[in-house]
Amino acid sequence: MKIHQFDAVIVGAGGAGLMAALYASKGGANVAVVSKLYPTRSHTGTAQGGIGAALGNKIGDDPNEDKPIYHAFDTVKGGDYLADQNAAKVLAEEAVDSVIELEHMGLPFDRTSEGRISQRRFGGHTLNFGEKLAYRACHAADRTGHMILQTLYQQCIKNNVRFFDEFHVVDVLMNQGVCVGSTAIDLATGEFHVFHAKATLFATGGWGRCWSVTSNAVSLTGDGAAVVMRRGVPMQDMEFYQFHPTGIFKLGILITEGVRGEGGVLINRHGERFMEKYAPKVKDLASRDVVSRAIYMELRNGNGIKGKDYVHLDIRPETVNRYLAEAGESKRIDRDYVEKKLPDILDFCRTYLGVDPVKEPMPIQPTAHYAMGGIPTNVDAEVVTDENWTILPGMYAAGEVACVSCHGANRLGTNSLVDLVVFGRRGGKAIANFVKTAPMTPLPANPTRQIEAEFDRLRRSNGKTKAYVIRDAMQKTMMENVGVFREEKAMQQAIDDLRELRERYVRDLVIDDRGSKFNTDILEAWELGCLLDLAEVTAISAINRKESRGAHSREDYKKRDDEHLLVHTLAYRECDEPYYSGTPDYRLNMDKKVDLSLALEDERFKPKERVY
Amino acid sequence: MDVTVRIRRFNPEAQNNKKPYWQEFTLTNVDETDRVLDLLHRIKWEQDGTLSFRRSCAHGVCGSDAMRINGINRLACKILMRDLGGTKIQVEPILGLPVLKDLIVDMEPFFAHYREVMPFFVNDDPVPADGRERLQTQEDRERFDDTTKCILCAACTTSCPSFWANGKYVGPAAIVQAHRFIFDTRDQAALERLNILAEPNGVWRCRTIYNCTPACPREIEVTRAIGEVKLAIQKGTPHGIIQVHEIKERVVNS
Numbered sequence: 001m002k003i004h005q006f007d008a009v010i011v012g013a014g015g016a017g018l019m020a021a022l023y024a025s026k027g028g029a030n031v032a033v034v035s036k037l038y039p040t041r042s043h044t045g046t047a048q049g050g051i052g053a054a055l056g057n058k059i060g061d062d063p064n065e066d067k068p069i070y071h072a073f074d075t076v077k078g079g080d081y082l083a084d085q086n087a088a089k090v091l092a093e094e095a096v097d098s099v100i101e102l103e104h105m106g107l108p109f110d111r112t113s114e115g116r117i118s119q120r121r122f123g124g125h126t127l128n129f130g131e132k133l134a135y136r137a138c139h140a141a142d143r144t145g146h147m148i149l150q151t152l153y154q155q156c157i158k159n160n161v162r163f164f165d166e167f168h169v170v171d172v173l174m175n176q177g178v179c180v181g182s183t184a185i186d187l188a189t190g191e192f193h194v195f196h197a198k199a200t201l202f203a204t205g206g207w208g209r210c211w212s213v214t215s216n217a218v219s220l221t222g223d224g225a226a227v228v229m230r231r232g233v234p235m236q237d238m239e240f241y242q243f244h245p246t247g248i249f250k251l252g253i254l255i256t257e258g259v260r261g262e263g264g265v266l267i268n269r270h271g272e273r274f275m276e277k278y279a280p281k282v283k284d285l286a287s288r289d290v291v292s293r294a295i296y297m298e299l300r301n302g303n304g305i306k307g308k309d310y311v312h313l314d315i316r317p318e319t320v321n322r323y324l325a326e327a328g329e330s331k332r333i334d335r336d337y338v339e340k341k342l343p344d345i346l347d348f349c350r351t352y353l354g355v356d357p358v359k360e361p362m363p364i365q366p367t368a369h370y371a372m373g374g375i376p377t378n379v380d381a382e383v384v385t386d387e388n389w390t391i392l393p394g395m396y397a398a399g400e401v402a403c404v405s406c407h408g409a410n411r412l413g414t415n416s417l418v419d420l421v422v423f424g425r426r427g428g429k430a431i432a433n434f435v436k437t438a439p440m441t442p443l444p445a446n447p448t449r450q451i452e453a454e455f456d457r458l459r460r461s462n463g464k465t466k467a468y469v470i471r472d473a474m475q476k477t478m479m480e481n482v483g484v485f486r487e488e489k490a491m492q493q494a495i496d497d498l499r500e501l502r503e504r505y506v507r508d509l510v511i512d513d514r515g516s517k518f519n520t521d522i523l524e525a526w527e528l529g530c531l532l533d534l535a536e537v538t539a540i541s542a543i544n545r546k547e548s549r550g551a552h553s554r555e556d557y558k559k560r561d562d563e564h565l566l567v568h569t570l571a572y573r574e575c576d577e578p579y580y581s582g583t584p585d586y587r588l589n590m591d592k593k594v595d596l597s598l599a600l601e602d603e604r605f606k607p608k609e610r611v612y
Numbered sequence: 613m614d615v616t617v618r619i620r621r622f623n624p625e626a627q628n629n630k631k632p633y634w635q636e637f638t639l640t641n642v643d644e645t646d647r648v649l650d651l652l653h654r655i656k657w658e659q660d661g662t663l664s665f666r667r668s669c670a671h672g673v674c675g676s677d678a679m680r681i682n683g684i685n686r687l688a689c690k691i692l693m694r695d696l697g698g699t700k701i702q703v704e705p706i707l708g709l710p711v712l713k714d715l716i717v718d719m720e721p722f723f724a725h726y727r728e729v730m731p732f733f734v735n736d737d738p739v740p741a742d743g744r745e746r747l748q749t750q751e752d753r754e755r756f757d758d759t760t761k762c763i764l765c766a767a768c769t770t771s772c773p774s775f776w777a778n779g780k781y782v783g784p785a786a787i788v789q790a791h792r793f794i795f796d797t798r799d800q801a802a803l804e805r806l807n808i809l810a811e812p813n814g815v816w817r818c819r820t821i822y823n824c825t826p827a828c829p830r831e832i833e834v835t836r837a838i839g840e841v842k843l844a845i846q847k848g849t850p851h852g853i854i855q856v857h858e859i860k861e862r863v864v865n866s
């Protein structure tokens with residue numbers, strides 16, 4: 001065992017982690033970033049379409065007069081009024097200078113004809129409280145996330161931030177009611193390292209791998225969330241998991257909403273642009289939950305292409321131009337334009353489907369994409385543990401793993417990247433301040449004893465079931481029973497399945513690799529434990545919320561219930577064992593009220609029915 | 613179809629005979645549309661959990677899984693059975709970096725070269741007074757578009773005979789990264805970078821063998837980018853911001 005000491009340790013090197021690391025170190029803290037992947041492999045790099053900010057840059061001859069307050073409104077409405085309005089306000093206001101700051105760091109945004117940052121349309125983003133579509137998504141072709149990740153990593157190198165690459169955090173350390181650090185396994189050697197720190201920030205990303213069809217990387221297994229949950233931190237709003245409408249059929253690889261932002265349309269087997277029925281005003285650019293449900297309805301009604309479970313997404317210039325003309329818009333696109341604006345999308349389709357989107361439509365289906373829920377924090381990325389916003393000193397979270405909650409029940413496209421930079425930056429600043437005066441609380445005695453014992457057990461696993469068998473079964477039950485449409489019986493089925501799988505996982509797993517160096521066999525099995533925990537808490541939170549709101553859509557409770565349920569779910573894992581091998585119960589708390597501060601000043605922010 | 617996958621294995625913790633060796637695995641029910649990564653996963657999950665390799669995104673954008681597949685550097689997640697043809701494939705680690713376990717190589721020398729070329733934006737002028745973005749024309753932005761796509765997968769550098777021969781050569785990927793900044797009109801450190809690349813282990817180790825360009829999974833015109841940097845060293849940058857006399861060119865003859 002090795003022990004390191006830093007003022008602050010950032011766990012995760014995606015957009016949120018790197019932004020926090022930059023700001024904490026600029027603020028004078030001695031910082032280390034610990035990441036299980038090389039930083040540039042983080043999933044932020046796959047984000048495609050754009051980062052939202054009300055820059056109001058003129059696009060063509062459209063003046064695009066945008067304001068942060070419109071962005072805040074769209075965010076709150078998109079979130080089906082479960083977003084904390086103070087957080088949505090911070091998000092929208094600070095988006096503007098965060099994006100400008102990224103440009104100042106060298107991020108190569110596409111440019112308008114005036115040399116300003118180019119912006120495109122995205123689902124749910126409007127001007128003047130829903131009046132018309134806004135150009136708000138700032139982009140670098142369709143690799144915006146790649147450019148953000150590269151730029152932030154470059155800046156970290158410039159500022160000599162210390163990295164521990166391929167260190168896998170497996171535990172968080174608490175003492176005297178304070179978070180005092182984390183424990184990681186060095187992948188190359190298998191050695192345990194303790195990172196003793198005044199502040200630890202979790203930025204470990206999402207857990208799309210709970211479902212079988214997902215846009216998420218194989219490595220997105222929710223480790224940070226699982227680890228802190230096992231140490232008593234609640235998970236907030238886990239029932240709200242977003243299915244992105246357009247994943248490549250079967251593979252789940254994402255096709256950015258930017259395709260529809262550039263004029264692409266969804267088409268069923270009758271050649272019908274079906275979104276006209278579901279969202280007459282903004283059509284294909286309604287918010288994601290709405291579009292994903294519409295696709296499922298089409299499939300259910302037998303309108304899938306060739307009778308199968310997919311519909312078409314069409315970006316062929318002739319199709320797009322026809323609809324643009326019909327809508328009375330002056331914009332027209334051609335093949336070159338599509339190649340320039342969406343090069344990676346074309347590449348994915350050509351590589352994985354053998355389909356050329358400028359000639360043929362793309363077969364798509366909804367894909368598990370984004371966790372609105374996660375570790376509850378306030379707007380300074382400080383982790384809070386109850387309905388009274390009690391802060392857990394020393395623990396921070398930002399990015400997808402955190403729940404601020406600026407996204408409420410459904411995140412708008414482009415708002416995750418904003419979340420990363422805005423709340424990553426706030427977290428970094430807060431940490432820099434905190435460590436100036438906070439004492440270094442000592443480590444608990446034998447900090448790695450429990451986790452080492454746990455890994456020893458895992459290493460010796462000698463049962464009959466391979467991890468992938470359990471994983472496949474978990475993903476299948478989550479996809480079928482805790483997906484786009486939900487109801488009591490199916491969710492109960494998922495909970496029962498998951499409990500049985502957990503049992504098999506604990507009692508009957510087999511591990512092949514007993515070595516120390518690069519033992520990805522054990523770590524994958526350990527990651528599966530995280531996924532099982534998060535799947536279970538998701539299903540339990542979902543069955544408990546008896547309404548339909550945003551991404552949580554119930555056939556047995558079709559209405560939103562603002563009277564009783566304008567509250568966040570807090571789910572506590574209750575178990576004697578802090579690790580995967582315990583059999584936990586979950587206690588649900590529904591007392592954390594949604595912040596409605598904007599609605600107090602402005603009628604338009606009051607919850608009302610959502611129409612697009 | 614049935615497919616035989618022949619994999620170069622190495623176990624650093626082997627009790628005896630710590631040498632790399634080949635091992636064959638047979639998979640049934642393989643689809644034409646399966647990625648090589650899918651096959652590796654199936655082998656790891658169904659047959660032999662000790663098989664070790666890196667991967668994350670599984671769709672060619674994170675740069676984790678560059679390997680030598682049938683003798684050519686590729687991303688395992690971006691090459692499908694139908695692209696390879698046949699039912700026998702051979703997978704080995706990329707060359708020129710120390711092998712740590714099976715398909716996992718030590719990436720540190722690669723990232724060290726990356727860090728040598730100042731791979732970060734430098735502009736010490738105050739930001740625009742209106743607090744907004746620096747302006748850049750679409751043409752100027754286009755000038756370095758190609759090299760912004762790099763995902764640092766190392767497929768180019770580890771396909772380069774000059775790099776195999778001399779690991780001190782910064783390699784194509786580092787030059788691609790430098791190119792991204794040298795040709796960005798907003799950046800101010802082109803001169804420093806050109807001076808670094810004019811050193812003996814810089815661009816002149818490139819003998820235009822052209823392995824790198826076809827190896828690049830992002831279809832970056834790597835050789836062309838290297839050529840543009842060479843030209844900038846000899847003639848100054850295209851915008852004339854940097855004159856040739858400012859650059860200490862040292863041509864290394866083989």
Ligand SMILES: Cc1cc2nc3c(=O)[nH]c(=O)nc-3n(C[C@H](O)[C@H](O)[C@H](O)COP(=O)(O)OP(=O)(O)OC[C@H]3O[C@@H](n4cnc5c(N)ncnc54)[C@H](O)[C@@H]3O)c2cc1C
Nearest residue numbers: 012013014016036037044049050169205399400414416417
């Ligand atoms: C295909 C795709 C496209 C998207 N496009 C957009 C878009 O256009 N606009 C938008 O706003 N959002 C988009 N999103 C969403 C957005 O990209 C993600 O939500 C966001 O990037 C998450 O960033 P993050 O920093 O929280 O985590 P990530 O970037 O996922 O990084 C997680 C980090 O944590 C580390 N880590 C994880 N577990 C451990 C552990 N146990 N120990 C140590 N380190 C660990 C990893 O190594 C990694 O560095 C997209 C998402 C996907 C999947």
Ligand code: SF4
Nearest residue numbers: 762763765766768828
């Ligand atoms: S230039 Fe291409 S091959 Fe080389 S590291 Fe970058 S993406 Fe990989």
Ligand code: FES
Nearest residue numbers: 668670674675689
């Ligand atoms: S796994 Fe990301 S590039 Fe292959």
